[in-house]
Amino acid sequence: MAEHGAHLTTASAFEDRPSIFEVVAQDSLMSAVRPALQHVAKVLAESNPGRYGFLWHWFDELYTLLDLSLQQHYLSSCSASFSENFYGLKRVPLRGSRRPHRRLATAGLLPKQHWKSLCLLVLVPYLKTKLEKLVSRLREEDDYSIHPPSSAWKRFYRAFLAAYPFVHLAWEGWFLAQQLCYILGKAQQHSPLLRLSGVHLVRLTVEDLQALEKRLLAAGTAQLPTYSVKDKVKLAVKKALGGLAFSLSTGLSVGVFFLQFLEWWYSSENQENIKSLTALPAPPPPLHLERDAASPLLPKLKTICPLCRKIRANDTALSTSGFVFCYRCAYSYVKSHQQCPVTGYATELQHLVKLYTPEN
Template sequence: MDFYSSLNSSQLDVKKPTIFEIASCSQLDSLITPSIRFLLAHYTHQYPRVLIRILNNFDELNLLGRGIVEYNYLKTWNSTFIEKFYGIKRCSSKPIIPSSSDFDGDSLKFNEISTLSRAQILSSLLDTVGLPYLDTKLQLYHEKLVPIYLMNQNTVNIPQEEQSNSAKDAKSRLPVKILSILCKLKTLIRNLFFKYYPIAKMSLKLISLFIYIMYLSNKTSSASIIQYLSKISYSRLTNADHQRVESIITPKKIIKFESNVPQTFTSIVLSNIKSLINPLEKIAWSTTDTILPASIFLLRFLEWYNANRNPDDDNDSLKKFTIPPAPKIAKSKFDEEFDEENKHHDSSICRICNQKLHNPGAIETGYVFCYKCIYEYLRDQSKEEGGVCPVTGRKLLGCSWSEIRNEWNVTNLRKVIL
């Protein structure tokens, strides 16, 4: 913000917020979801039975909760609650300007014309909540494909779950040719996604940077791609906006005419419910206007504290504690016999070809073989006896039987550098 303080205030637009305020809003918005996730994960360790399901479905619940909050703020204030904290609002880039006879100088009516439409509210909701959720899911899926891609010679094979589903489809008398075509199509789409997702993400970042530069040079009034396509611009909250929101929250007094018609039970219940809802709505708005800015200040303080904390202080505090020795666990008779059999075995010799290790690869049980030997051994075993470690005989989770190729699909090999 040093550059912002050195700008000439006479050359700045009073109604249009600066790029630094918008960048601060987006930066603070990106801190909310990780902070909530961290707090939820912390308390899940204390109350796992209650919060474990919430933590497992955090992304979807966060999308729903933040979507409701942001929708109410966009509908009421034409801004998200963080933008409202900074005194920024969103408005239509090309509002319809009425004639003087339509509003007669009334600023409230003219302010309602520049408010967001329903389509613009939904596009703002997509820009604020939907795209971050989609980006998180795609990034997690891409990270899952990285080890599969590296282990299968630059191709992403079908995972074990989809192969089991394919086997069920084969049992339901689906033609094998159609099943193989579908599997190849899924593999092709997955490979294209793995290769071009980083390029697409980088391209979107460059476009966003270009729009930021255009906004900084007053060539556009939008700060993102969706805002530019939806014709949404930024402005500042004024006194007319607060008057408009106050007129929405405060119910208008309705003159009731006395009548001799007796009230029914349902009308009495509805009137009582309305009398309870109105003060609760006021309390909800007042508490959100107090709690949310306080939480924003707390996030800013924690960000500053973590950025200025000296890591040497943590190392000094850790030096005071001594790590207790690990408890000795008694070995069973099976483990003792197994250790005795493998005590004199040379670790540089492959247990399959009995020669020196060439291009070594490790499996889930920790044993190292020649990569080619163990791969062909696990692949060519029968359906009944395969998928196990050749030394211990334990079941390997990375091996799955393929009904189409009639062989074992091996995905649990890891190359070892000696």
């Protein structure tokens, strides 16, 4: 009887603690949404570069703004991020007793914990993405020797590239160690970011859901007092941002499985299968552009680079359009504009393909 009573006491003490599968699943939700939206932006930019090219060029910044409004809405109303709320979880301060666990946003997060959570949810993924792109670009520059071998800048970024794998290993090892401690019951958080925010995750209860419904009903039926013009403008802006975040969250909630399907559909493994099943011959070159004598970017001689108007050196083609340029000309232009200089198709540095002739 005593052992049975102890078991019940232990179970009740951890009944609100989510499993490792729940917390890992909610972590992977937003990481699945981002590449799906990125592919949508890429398709739109390739279909109409003039109208939708900015979506691809500024995708990281636009996604960060949308993520900021979305996470701010959910942290303010549900004390949780979008993915955490989607899986029925919420954030609870570490310093409180078990009483605040039963209450949702009536008390909510403290302002310090709220802003810490918001910064770590939005800024850390943005900075990590920018750092990974910087490392990829520096490695390409190092492979093609864009900078002189004796330059101080080249020595600096080579040292940076040598140290980056160890920094990345330490970062991922930190997350793995925290998850192992969470599995073994030695830590309240599965992620170091939650630990830095001063919160941990618990499951939503029936009381939490009822409190949320009452709060939404009260917000819908409450009458606004008399405000000044400045206060009305602030309320209107806040209401518009809240409506945008709510619309975005509702759309993501409905289409999250469709986005995950898109991620799988455009994954490298599935694309290899599609290519093997639907292998087609290479399309013909854009001869209609070559016949256009009025085009300022198409010289008459095929050995002339369309950008520098000189004989091409280190021939490099763009896989998105097929046109050939000097490597330095194509690299500089694509790095600055993220598009083909002739067709305007969305292009990245990884689309540069060096051509080797038999003379070389």
